[in-house]
Amino acid sequence: MTNQEQVPPPIDGRDPANLRGDPIDGDRYYSREFAQREWDMLWTKIWHVAGRLADIPEAGDFLVHNFMKESVIAVRQEDGSVRAFYNACGHRGMRLVSDSSSLDSFTCPYHGWRWGKDGVLEHAQDAEDFPQGNPCGKLSLKEVRCDTWGGFVWYTMDDDGPDLLDYLEPMPALYRNYPMDTAVRVAWYRIELNANWKFVTDNFSESYHTRTAHPQVPPWIDQDVDTARHEMWPKGHGRTVQPMRPSLTDRPASGLNEVFAAILKSWDIDPEGYDSYEDFVMEGWKDLKAAKRKLWKERGYLHYEHLDDEEITDSPHTVIFPNVTISFLPDNLVFFRSEPHAEDPEKCYFDLWCMAFPVEGQEEVESIMAGPKPLREVDECEHRVFDEGRGIPELAGQIVYQDMELAEGMQAGMHSRGYGDAYLSAQETRVRFFHEVLNDWLEGRRP
Known part of the structure; x- marks a missing residue:
């Protein structure tokens, strides 16, 4: 394994002892002076x-x-x-x-x-x-x-900054198994939001909000607090790795999780062949790994060839400092990016690129964030204004739409005298870590 392929051990993203404790003040979300420092010390150098x-x-x-x-x-x-x-x-x-x-x-x-x-x-x-x-x-x-x-x-x-692979380290090594260049962009949006760009990175640096904001997620991605791994690296990159299986905490009232059952059936696994709901979830998840390992080639899932047992079923949701997030899923890549408005620090542009790995014979894919889409490259970007959701009605109910619904209320709250600093859970450690790395850049101390 070359140096570029070696992955250094992560910092525990659930341990606040790894933080300095820098406050996350509201000023950084609306101050023009702060935005100018970001231009001078961050955006012209990353x-x-x-x-x-x-x-x-x-x-x-x-x-x-x-x-x-x-x-x-x-x-x-x-x-x-x-x-x-x-x-x-x-x-x-x-x-x-x-x-x-x-x-x-x-x-x-x-x-x-x-x-x-x-x-x-x-x-x-x-x-x-x-x-x-x-x-x-x-x-x-x-x-x-x-x-x-x-x-x-x-x-x-920046003429004098690090090379790209050094800047991204350890992401290229961490995701070397994914044939990212083969992914097909099936949805492409650029959406203007009335919120500072940092809301997006904050949001994607934790999954604590998911049960409240995204009730459709626990049936197919395990949101239990002790299930996920929260990892971060000194340069500011980090990820949350969650199994793509039902949460054992959020059990359907009917006793049957139809979402996961359909996934198992699609890989020739009988969802009714388990003795308990726990076995349906845990053993079904393991059986799914085995079925994918056995059937991937004959079913045309050629992008599975080099994926390991975790990658073939799970979801490492990854933030690349400071403003790019990529969700790596077994069959999809979702690229998110926030960029500041040129004039107003209380506005930003939010980019959503939904990409799918091609599968032979497949003509339509579930894009996760934008719903069912034809499996072909879209011709051009959809430029929209969120406008409380009115600007993108076709995305209503999608995970990313639900995130954007929260943005303006969060932005308004940053002005409140009732807000002084974030009061974070352990699983939100990466939120403060992001701001601490940002502070280092703004003060001329690159990690």
């Missing part, structure tokens, strides 16, 4: 996701990622590599392109300067009229460091 490699398969295909007032182009090169540039003409700063597309070169709409895929200036009107000499072949767009992992294109505005 690695951002520009988009997916699947969106730029051919030379000249490019992604545009707008972040606050900055914009970056990531373009596929002739040799198959990806390079990134600031989306600003080297002449007088004009934005070159507004949306992802495909071009052989980038022509400025203001004065017609043309830049190649490699960023080098190819043409300028009246090129001999410059006292500095002909700029063609000499000037280049300002390049941004760019790399790829997990089927995503990443970039950073």
Whole structure:
């Protein structure tokens, strides 16, 4: 196993003794001064996701990622590599392109300067009229460091920061068994929320809220307090690993869990063949692992080939510091991201990308967060305003919709004199840990 594949032991994400105890004050959710510090010390230094490699398969295909007032182009090169540039003409700063597309070169709409895929200036009107000499072949767009992992294109505005794999460590090693680049994006949303971006990371750093906010979850993901593993690493990344089996605490009144029973039946397991509800849950979960191990190839679940016994049935819900969350499920990847509004710290953009691993003969998938979807790449992003749910009625009742319903009330509460600091349970340890790592970045102490 190489160094990149070694996973250091996690810090216990249920032990508050691993925390300094930094307060989570309300000010950080609405202060413009705090937001400016985040821009200066965080956003200009971390690695951002520009988009997916699947969106730029051919030379000249490019992604545009707008972040606050900055914009970056990531373009596929002739040799198959990806390079990134600031989306600003080297002449007088004009934005070159507004949306992802495909071009052989980038022509400025203001004065017609043309830049190649490699960023080098190819043409300028009246090129001999410059006292500095002909700029063609000499000037280049300002390049941004760019790399790829997990089927995503990443970039950073920091010329001196860590390489991508070092920044992400230990995530690339931890999730090396998942063929992430083969996943198909079946739902794609960007939703404006009236809440600070940190609400999203807070929310995905704990599952304590699930029984209250997501009553549909315990029938198929075990939410019992002592069941999950809560893990975190010094760079701020962390995850909650939960078995995808019914909670033994939340038992259906009828005595039959139809959700889990249907899952067992789909893998030729008789859900009525167990002596007790406990056996139905615990032994059924083990039988499900065995059935998947036996039948995956003949049923076309080729992405199971390298998954271990935990990955083939369970749910490691993973936060990549500071603002990306990926739910790794046996048949799905769900990508969440929050990004701050350029002007108002009490608004953010919430990205939802539902992805499914292709299965031979399957034409529709359950996308977990967005409901049933055709198993094919969606053509374009749905830009919406949440508007108390009115902006995305098709997602009503979904887990992510329920999370967004809480956002504005949480944001309002940060202004209250009744709020001083979070009073956290042990299973919410990762929430404070996130803010402590954020504080380190803002104070110039990168983990």
